[in-house]
Amino acid sequence: MLNGEKMLFSGMQATNVLTIGNYLGALRNFVKLADEYNCLFCVVDEHSITVRQDPAVLRKQARDLLTLYIAAGLDPEKNIIYYQSHVPAHAELAWILNCFTYMGELQRMTQFKDKSAKHADNINAGLFTYPVLMAADILLYQADVVPVGQDQMQHLEITRDIALRFNNIYGDVFTIPEAYIGKVGAKIQSLQDPSKKMSKSDENPNASVYMTDDRDTIIRKFRRAVTDSEACVRYSDDQPGIKNLITIYSCVSGKSPEEIEREFEGKGYGDFKSAVGEAVADTLAPIQLRQKELLADKAYVDGIIKTNAERAEYLALKTLRKVQKKIGFPERVR
Numbered sequence: 001m002l003n004g005e006k007m008l009f010s011g012m013q014a015t016n017v018l019t020i021g022n023y024l025g026a027l028r029n030f031v032k033l034a035d036e037y038n039c040l041f042c043v044v045d046e047h048s049i050t051v052r053q054d055p056a057v058l059r060k061q062a063r064d065l066l067t068l069y070i071a072a073g074l075d076p077e078k079n080i081i082y083y084q085s086h087v088p089a090h091a092e093l094a095w096i097l098n099c100f101t102y103m104g105e106l107q108r109m110t111q112f113k114d115k116s117a118k119h120a121d122n123i124n125a126g127l128f129t130y131p132v133l134m135a136a137d138i139l140l141y142q143a144d145v146v147p148v149g150q151d152q153m154q155h156l157e158i159t160r161d162i163a164l165r166f167n168n169i170y171g172d173v174f175t176i177p178e179a180y181i182g183k184v185g186a187k188i189q190s191l192q193d194p195s196k197k198m199s200k201s202d203e204n205p206n207a208s209v210y211m212t213d214d215r216d217t218i219i220r221k222f223r224r225a226v227t228d229s230e231a232c233v234r235y236s237d238d239q240p241g242i243k244n245l246i247t248i249y250s251c252v253s254g255k256s257p258e259e260i261e262r263e264f265e266g267k268g269y270g271d272f273k274s275a276v277g278e279a280v281a282d283t284l285a286p287i288q289l290r291q292k293e294l295l296a297d298k299a300y301v302d303g304i305i306k307t308n309a310e311r312a313e314y315l316a317l318k319t320l321r322k323v324q325k326k327i328g329f330p331e332r333v334r
Protein backbone atom coordinates (compact mmCIF):
# COMPACT_ATOMS: atom_id res chain seq x y z
CA MET A 1 0.00 0.00 0.00
CA LEU A 2 1.37 3.36 -0.93
CA ASN A 3 0.55 6.33 1.23
CA GLY A 4 -1.37 9.10 -0.42
CA GLU A 5 -2.94 6.95 -3.09
CA LYS A 6 -6.68 6.54 -3.04
CA MET A 7 -8.32 3.23 -2.18
CA LEU A 8 -10.23 1.23 -4.74
CA PHE A 9 -12.39 -1.74 -3.84
CA SER A 10 -13.75 -4.19 -6.35
CA GLY A 11 -15.72 -7.35 -5.73
CA MET A 12 -16.54 -10.08 -8.22
CA GLN A 13 -18.61 -13.18 -7.85
CA ALA A 14 -16.92 -16.41 -8.77
CA THR A 15 -20.11 -18.06 -9.94
CA ASN A 16 -19.80 -19.12 -13.57
CA VAL A 17 -16.71 -18.64 -15.63
CA LEU A 18 -16.00 -15.04 -16.64
CA THR A 19 -16.73 -13.98 -20.19
CA ILE A 20 -14.73 -11.70 -22.44
CA GLY A 21 -17.41 -9.15 -21.54
CA ASN A 22 -16.26 -9.24 -17.92
CA TYR A 23 -12.66 -9.14 -19.07
CA LEU A 24 -12.89 -6.31 -21.60
CA GLY A 25 -15.46 -4.39 -19.56
CA ALA A 26 -13.86 -4.71 -16.14
CA LEU A 27 -10.88 -6.91 -15.41
CA ARG A 28 -8.64 -5.50 -18.12
CA ASN A 29 -9.25 -1.96 -16.95
CA PHE A 30 -8.34 -2.95 -13.42
CA VAL A 31 -4.78 -3.47 -14.58
CA LYS A 32 -4.63 0.22 -15.51
CA LEU A 33 -6.42 1.32 -12.35
CA ALA A 34 -3.89 -0.61 -10.28
CA ASP A 35 -1.27 1.97 -11.23
CA GLU A 36 -3.33 4.80 -9.84
CA TYR A 37 -5.00 3.37 -6.76
CA ASN A 38 -4.35 1.12 -3.81
CA CYS A 39 -6.57 -1.74 -4.91
CA LEU A 40 -8.38 -4.60 -3.31
CA PHE A 41 -9.80 -7.27 -5.60
CA CYS A 42 -12.11 -9.46 -3.61
CA VAL A 43 -13.64 -12.77 -4.64
CA VAL A 44 -17.00 -12.35 -2.93
CA ASP A 45 -17.78 -15.95 -2.07
CA GLU A 46 -20.11 -14.93 0.77
CA HIS A 47 -22.36 -13.16 -1.71
CA SER A 48 -22.44 -16.27 -3.88
CA ILE A 49 -24.27 -18.40 -1.31
CA THR A 50 -27.36 -16.18 -1.49
CA VAL A 51 -28.28 -18.64 -4.24
CA ARG A 52 -27.59 -22.37 -3.85
CA GLN A 53 -24.12 -23.48 -4.88
CA ASP A 54 -22.45 -26.82 -5.32
CA PRO A 55 -19.62 -26.67 -2.74
CA ALA A 56 -16.96 -28.26 -4.96
CA VAL A 57 -17.86 -26.01 -7.87
CA LEU A 58 -17.89 -22.87 -5.73
CA ARG A 59 -14.46 -23.72 -4.33
CA LYS A 60 -13.02 -24.35 -7.78
CA GLN A 61 -14.53 -21.25 -9.33
CA ALA A 62 -13.29 -19.08 -6.49
CA ARG A 63 -9.72 -20.27 -7.07
CA ASP A 64 -10.15 -19.87 -10.82
CA LEU A 65 -11.19 -16.25 -10.38
CA LEU A 66 -8.41 -15.46 -7.94
CA THR A 67 -5.78 -16.89 -10.30
CA LEU A 68 -7.40 -15.18 -13.27
CA TYR A 69 -6.93 -11.81 -11.59
CA ILE A 70 -3.23 -12.53 -11.34
CA ALA A 71 -2.99 -14.05 -14.80
CA ALA A 72 -4.67 -10.95 -16.25
CA GLY A 73 -1.80 -8.86 -14.93
CA LEU A 74 -2.75 -7.78 -11.42
CA ASP A 75 0.30 -8.01 -9.19
CA PRO A 76 -0.66 -9.77 -5.93
CA GLU A 77 2.08 -7.97 -4.07
CA LYS A 78 0.97 -4.50 -4.98
CA ASN A 79 -2.76 -5.22 -4.97
CA ILE A 80 -4.68 -7.19 -2.38
CA ILE A 81 -6.33 -10.15 -4.09
CA TYR A 82 -8.27 -12.30 -1.64
CA TYR A 83 -11.36 -14.26 -0.63
CA GLN A 84 -14.10 -12.43 1.27
CA SER A 85 -14.70 -15.48 3.48
CA HIS A 86 -11.09 -15.37 4.72
CA VAL A 87 -11.64 -12.02 6.38
CA PRO A 88 -14.36 -12.40 9.04
CA ALA A 89 -14.60 -8.62 9.47
CA HIS A 90 -16.81 -8.49 6.34
CA ALA A 91 -19.55 -10.53 8.00
CA GLU A 92 -19.08 -8.76 11.33
CA LEU A 93 -19.44 -5.29 9.88
CA ALA A 94 -22.36 -6.46 7.75
CA TRP A 95 -24.22 -7.46 10.91
CA ILE A 96 -23.66 -4.05 12.42
CA LEU A 97 -24.71 -2.26 9.24
CA ASN A 98 -27.86 -4.39 9.07
CA CYS A 99 -28.93 -2.48 12.14
CA PHE A 100 -28.50 0.79 10.25
CA THR A 101 -30.40 -0.25 7.13
CA TYR A 102 -34.14 -0.09 6.69
CA MET A 103 -36.35 -2.86 5.36
CA GLY A 104 -37.95 -0.36 3.01
CA GLU A 105 -34.60 0.55 1.46
CA LEU A 106 -33.76 -3.08 0.79
CA GLN A 107 -37.22 -3.80 -0.59
CA ARG A 108 -36.64 -1.23 -3.30
CA MET A 109 -33.50 -2.93 -4.66
CA THR A 110 -34.18 -4.04 -8.20
CA GLN A 111 -31.64 -6.86 -8.01
CA PHE A 112 -33.49 -8.29 -5.01
CA LYS A 113 -36.75 -8.13 -6.91
CA ASP A 114 -35.19 -9.78 -9.98
CA LYS A 115 -33.44 -12.50 -8.01
CA SER A 116 -36.53 -13.24 -5.91
CA ALA A 117 -38.49 -13.75 -9.09
CA LYS A 118 -35.78 -15.99 -10.50
CA HIS A 119 -35.29 -18.04 -7.32
CA ALA A 120 -38.85 -18.02 -6.00
CA ASP A 121 -38.24 -21.22 -4.03
CA ASN A 122 -35.35 -19.69 -2.08
CA ILE A 123 -35.99 -16.08 -1.15
CA ASN A 124 -33.65 -16.15 1.83
CA ALA A 125 -32.69 -13.37 4.23
CA GLY A 126 -29.17 -13.26 2.76
CA LEU A 127 -30.57 -12.39 -0.64
CA PHE A 128 -32.45 -9.55 1.02
CA THR A 129 -29.45 -8.17 2.92
CA TYR A 130 -27.00 -8.76 0.07
CA PRO A 131 -26.48 -5.00 -0.41
CA VAL A 132 -25.56 -4.59 3.26
CA LEU A 133 -22.74 -7.12 2.94
CA MET A 134 -21.62 -5.25 -0.15
CA ALA A 135 -21.66 -2.00 1.84
CA ALA A 136 -19.52 -3.68 4.49
CA ASP A 137 -17.02 -4.83 1.83
CA ILE A 138 -16.57 -1.30 0.60
CA LEU A 139 -16.70 0.62 3.87
CA LEU A 140 -14.31 -1.68 5.73
CA TYR A 141 -11.47 -0.48 3.51
CA GLN A 142 -12.46 3.18 3.44
CA ALA A 143 -12.67 2.85 -0.32
CA ASP A 144 -12.71 6.10 -2.28
CA VAL A 145 -13.78 4.52 -5.53
CA VAL A 146 -15.64 1.41 -6.58
CA PRO A 147 -15.71 0.38 -10.23
CA VAL A 148 -19.24 -0.84 -10.87
CA GLY A 149 -21.47 -1.50 -13.80
CA GLN A 150 -24.88 0.08 -14.18
CA ASP A 151 -26.50 -2.94 -12.52
CA GLN A 152 -24.65 -2.28 -9.24
CA MET A 153 -25.21 1.48 -9.05
CA GLN A 154 -28.21 1.10 -6.78
CA HIS A 155 -26.11 -0.96 -4.37
CA LEU A 156 -23.44 1.69 -4.34
CA GLU A 157 -26.07 4.33 -3.61
CA ILE A 158 -27.38 2.41 -0.62
CA THR A 159 -23.78 1.97 0.57
CA ARG A 160 -23.37 5.72 0.54
CA ASP A 161 -26.67 6.22 2.34
CA ILE A 162 -25.72 3.75 5.07
CA ALA A 163 -22.29 5.34 5.48
CA LEU A 164 -23.71 8.85 5.70
CA ARG A 165 -26.33 7.72 8.19
CA PHE A 166 -23.66 6.11 10.36
CA ASN A 167 -21.34 9.12 10.11
CA ASN A 168 -24.18 11.46 11.07
CA ILE A 169 -24.61 9.61 14.32
CA TYR A 170 -21.02 8.73 15.22
CA GLY A 171 -18.80 11.22 13.43
CA ASP A 172 -16.57 10.65 10.44
CA VAL A 173 -16.03 6.91 10.57
CA PHE A 174 -16.48 5.93 6.94
CA THR A 175 -15.17 7.37 3.70
CA ILE A 176 -18.11 7.98 1.35
CA PRO A 177 -17.31 5.97 -1.80
CA GLU A 178 -17.80 7.15 -5.36
CA ALA A 179 -18.62 5.01 -8.38
CA TYR A 180 -15.87 4.67 -10.93
CA ILE A 181 -17.61 4.34 -14.25
CA GLY A 182 -15.37 3.02 -16.98
CA LYS A 183 -15.07 4.65 -20.39
CA VAL A 184 -17.51 3.66 -23.08
CA GLY A 185 -16.64 1.09 -25.71
CA ALA A 186 -16.16 -1.80 -23.37
CA LYS A 187 -19.80 -2.82 -23.17
CA ILE A 188 -19.92 -6.20 -24.81
CA GLN A 189 -23.20 -7.68 -26.00
CA SER A 190 -24.32 -11.28 -26.54
CA LEU A 191 -23.11 -12.87 -29.79
CA GLN A 192 -26.54 -14.43 -30.30
CA ASP A 193 -28.73 -11.46 -29.35
CA PRO A 194 -26.86 -8.15 -29.62
CA SER A 195 -29.65 -6.33 -27.77
CA LYS A 196 -28.64 -8.19 -24.58
CA LYS A 197 -25.48 -7.86 -22.50
CA MET A 198 -23.03 -10.77 -22.76
CA SER A 199 -23.66 -12.71 -19.57
CA LYS A 200 -21.86 -15.40 -17.59
CA SER A 201 -25.15 -17.17 -17.05
CA ASP A 202 -26.60 -17.16 -20.57
CA GLU A 203 -28.27 -20.50 -21.34
CA ASN A 204 -27.06 -20.41 -24.94
CA PRO A 205 -23.34 -21.33 -24.86
CA ASN A 206 -22.80 -19.62 -28.22
CA ALA A 207 -23.94 -16.28 -26.79
CA SER A 208 -20.87 -15.79 -24.61
CA VAL A 209 -17.15 -16.32 -25.08
CA TYR A 210 -15.68 -17.59 -21.85
CA MET A 211 -12.20 -16.80 -20.62
CA THR A 212 -11.53 -20.54 -20.57
CA ASP A 213 -12.68 -21.26 -24.15
CA ASP A 214 -10.00 -22.72 -26.37
CA ARG A 215 -8.97 -21.22 -29.69
CA ASP A 216 -11.26 -23.38 -31.85
CA THR A 217 -14.27 -22.73 -29.65
CA ILE A 218 -13.64 -19.00 -29.69
CA ILE A 219 -13.35 -18.87 -33.46
CA ARG A 220 -16.42 -21.07 -33.91
CA LYS A 221 -18.52 -18.86 -31.63
CA PHE A 222 -17.52 -15.75 -33.57
CA ARG A 223 -18.28 -17.44 -36.87
CA ARG A 224 -21.77 -18.20 -35.56
CA ALA A 225 -22.37 -14.70 -34.22
CA VAL A 226 -25.72 -13.22 -35.24
CA THR A 227 -25.31 -10.33 -37.68
CA ASP A 228 -27.55 -8.95 -40.44
CA SER A 229 -27.98 -8.99 -44.19
CA GLU A 230 -26.38 -5.59 -44.91
CA ALA A 231 -23.12 -7.28 -45.93
CA CYS A 232 -21.14 -4.23 -44.83
CA VAL A 233 -18.79 -3.91 -41.86
CA ARG A 234 -20.01 -0.62 -40.43
CA TYR A 235 -20.06 0.77 -36.89
CA SER A 236 -23.71 1.70 -36.73
CA ASP A 237 -26.67 1.31 -34.38
CA ASP A 238 -28.63 -0.11 -37.30
CA GLN A 239 -26.27 -3.10 -37.30
CA PRO A 240 -26.04 -4.04 -33.62
CA GLY A 241 -24.41 -7.43 -34.22
CA ILE A 242 -21.65 -6.04 -36.42
CA LYS A 243 -21.24 -3.05 -34.12
CA ASN A 244 -20.65 -5.39 -31.20
CA LEU A 245 -18.05 -7.36 -33.16
CA ILE A 246 -16.30 -4.12 -34.11
CA THR A 247 -16.26 -3.09 -30.46
CA ILE A 248 -14.71 -6.40 -29.46
CA TYR A 249 -12.17 -6.26 -32.27
CA SER A 250 -11.32 -2.69 -31.39
CA CYS A 251 -10.76 -3.65 -27.73
CA VAL A 252 -8.39 -6.49 -28.51
CA SER A 253 -6.54 -4.91 -31.45
CA GLY A 254 -6.35 -1.30 -30.31
CA LYS A 255 -7.64 -0.22 -33.75
CA SER A 256 -10.40 2.38 -33.93
CA PRO A 257 -13.83 1.50 -35.37
CA GLU A 258 -13.02 3.65 -38.43
CA GLU A 259 -9.78 1.78 -39.07
CA ILE A 260 -11.66 -1.49 -38.78
CA GLU A 261 -14.34 -0.34 -41.23
CA ARG A 262 -11.57 0.49 -43.71
CA GLU A 263 -9.75 -2.77 -43.11
CA PHE A 264 -12.84 -4.79 -44.05
CA GLU A 265 -14.22 -2.60 -46.78
CA GLY A 266 -15.55 -4.79 -49.57
CA LYS A 267 -14.91 -7.95 -47.59
CA GLY A 268 -17.57 -10.40 -46.41
CA TYR A 269 -18.74 -11.06 -42.87
CA GLY A 270 -17.00 -14.44 -42.92
CA ASP A 271 -13.54 -12.85 -43.16
CA PHE A 272 -14.41 -10.26 -40.55
CA LYS A 273 -15.79 -12.76 -38.04
CA SER A 274 -12.74 -14.99 -38.42
CA ALA A 275 -10.43 -12.03 -37.87
CA VAL A 276 -12.27 -11.08 -34.68
CA GLY A 277 -12.16 -14.67 -33.42
CA GLU A 278 -8.43 -14.94 -34.13
CA ALA A 279 -7.69 -11.64 -32.42
CA VAL A 280 -9.68 -12.58 -29.32
CA ALA A 281 -7.99 -15.99 -29.15
CA ASP A 282 -4.57 -14.29 -29.45
CA THR A 283 -5.45 -11.93 -26.60
CA LEU A 284 -6.64 -14.68 -24.30
CA ALA A 285 -3.86 -17.19 -25.02
CA PRO A 286 -1.15 -15.71 -22.75
CA ILE A 287 -3.66 -15.16 -19.92
CA GLN A 288 -4.91 -18.73 -20.17
CA LEU A 289 -1.36 -20.04 -20.18
CA ARG A 290 -0.39 -18.00 -17.14
CA GLN A 291 -3.50 -19.10 -15.29
CA LYS A 292 -2.74 -22.73 -16.05
CA GLU A 293 0.75 -22.30 -14.64
CA LEU A 294 -0.65 -20.68 -11.51
CA LEU A 295 -3.22 -23.41 -10.97
CA ALA A 296 -0.42 -25.96 -11.22
CA ASP A 297 1.70 -24.14 -8.63
CA LYS A 298 -0.32 -24.82 -5.50
CA ALA A 299 2.32 -23.70 -3.01
CA TYR A 300 2.79 -20.32 -4.65
CA VAL A 301 -0.93 -19.56 -4.93
CA ASP A 302 -1.61 -20.77 -1.39
CA GLY A 303 1.08 -18.43 -0.17
CA ILE A 304 -0.54 -15.51 -1.97
CA ILE A 305 -3.94 -16.40 -0.57
CA LYS A 306 -2.61 -16.46 2.96
CA THR A 307 -0.55 -13.28 2.77
CA ASN A 308 -3.23 -11.29 1.00
CA ALA A 309 -5.94 -12.32 3.46
CA GLU A 310 -3.65 -11.09 6.25
CA ARG A 311 -3.04 -7.79 4.48
CA ALA A 312 -6.78 -7.32 3.94
CA GLU A 313 -7.57 -8.26 7.51
CA TYR A 314 -5.07 -5.76 8.87
CA LEU A 315 -6.86 -2.92 7.09
CA ALA A 316 -10.35 -4.25 7.79
CA LEU A 317 -9.77 -4.58 11.51
CA LYS A 318 -8.72 -0.96 11.81
CA THR A 319 -12.17 0.08 10.62
CA LEU A 320 -14.07 -2.64 12.43
CA ARG A 321 -12.49 -1.87 15.81
CA LYS A 322 -13.27 1.80 15.38
CA VAL A 323 -16.90 1.01 14.54
CA GLN A 324 -17.26 -1.38 17.49
CA LYS A 325 -15.90 1.26 19.83
CA LYS A 326 -18.18 3.97 18.45
CA ILE A 327 -21.34 1.92 18.89
CA GLY A 328 -20.46 0.96 22.45
CA PHE A 329 -19.25 -2.63 22.31
CA PRO A 330 -17.10 -3.37 25.39
CA GLU A 331 -13.38 -2.96 24.83
CA ARG A 332 -11.23 -6.03 24.50
CA VAL A 333 -8.99 -6.80 27.43
CA ARG A 334 -5.49 -7.49 26.18
Ligand code: TRP
Nearest residue numbers: 009010011012013044134137146
Ligand atom coordinates in the same frame (compact mmCIF):
# COMPACT_ATOMS: atom_id res chain seq x y z
N1 TRP B 1 -22.60 -7.29 -6.09
C1 TRP B 1 -21.49 -7.25 -6.99
C2 TRP B 1 -21.88 -7.94 -8.30
O1 TRP B 1 -22.63 -8.86 -8.30
C3 TRP B 1 -20.27 -7.93 -6.42
C4 TRP B 1 -19.78 -7.21 -5.21
C5 TRP B 1 -19.85 -7.64 -3.92
C6 TRP B 1 -19.13 -5.95 -5.20
N2 TRP B 1 -19.27 -6.74 -3.11
C7 TRP B 1 -18.82 -5.69 -3.84
C8 TRP B 1 -18.79 -5.04 -6.20
C9 TRP B 1 -18.20 -4.52 -3.48
C10 TRP B 1 -18.15 -3.87 -5.82
C11 TRP B 1 -17.86 -3.60 -4.47
O2 TRP B 1 -21.39 -7.56 -9.31
